[in-house]
Amino acid sequence: MGERELVDGAPGAPLGASRSAVLEVLRAFGPLGVREAAERTGLHPNTVRLHLDGLVGSGLAERAAERHADGGRPGRPRALYRAVRGDEGEGVRSYRLLAQILTSLVAGTMDDPSGAATEAGRVWGRYLADPPAPFQKVGPGEALARLTAFLNGIGFDSRAGDDLVVRLVHCPFREIAEGDREVVCPLHLGLIQGALAEMRAPLAADRLEPFVEPHLCLAHLSRTEAAPDAPDA
Template structure:
């Protein structure tokens, strides 16, 4: 189980280290350095550096493979368990019940989820002080930090002159697979609310779910208003 110190360390992770942690979580089994290298595309020495940092922070565990053949067993790494499994089952059940209700009983569940996400996004973002003037880059960094707080392993990247937020390790993956119109719309609204609250000239109106089995992408664009309509 990850301690309070480990949770604080999670909030401070850089983009590359979040990606490495996301790979460990997605694997759901101990894996070695080379498998991490293949999945993240970083140099082996860089991956080892990040893995050692995750172990020191209590976010990953180091072990050795079970080996029946002669030779030295490879070092393996696995993500540390964040919460007690019984707690996870309880929250997962609650999430499935609530999203199922919204999906079947609410008129236009995607729009309702976006509105709820925006309200909570504004709350989570925290309004800047009058002297604080965030630009698009600063607002994007703040959104990435808040998404990490929620449980994602996010990373902002530039692609074809535009900014994308790669959202790995969805904390509600199983629920999103069943009710993506609700969960993904909620996450889109969450980001919209965060960006609107910063007052920065950037917004997002598009989140592409499941580009890969464990990757969704939000697309950011420059905008002078920060306002959004259903």
């Protein structure tokens, strides 16, 4: 693999719709905290936090601790984010190389790399997904719509049909997955499983079929019994 393939694209590379919306509110109203940015975009705070960190990583935004003229409030200061000018965000990013290093570490040092990756995906899927309102019943159709929106929000191009198969046309980690399927693909399956659990969806993700075509993976779902109204205390 050549050196150019180990660095990320320029900061001007296209952003997804959700991340672009977060960047626009930073440019218009920043600096903002996570909650203010979530209110202005209509996205869940956990999703906004993910996009804000991504914008910081790509050099399009910067993060700083809030300062108060009166000496500060008790406790940890919250983080504020602001968009940066184009000339401030220049420079090479090598997060693909970092991803390859960490993925190879999991694959080469853990007894069960696929199991560890799946569990990590489940935890992060629950953290990043938007839960329904208390006692809200989520049907299979709504669950599929929520799942595809969740996946698209983190960089996939996902499409779901009545056959309970989610078609992942674009994988944002494709270059890494091609070399370390035993880590990246189970991670993706775990993300879907965790997101469905957080949504209290009557669906389960049974398996992920990677690269059925060069740019297509399939997530196979199945119906389950109705989810409980709320998670156990």
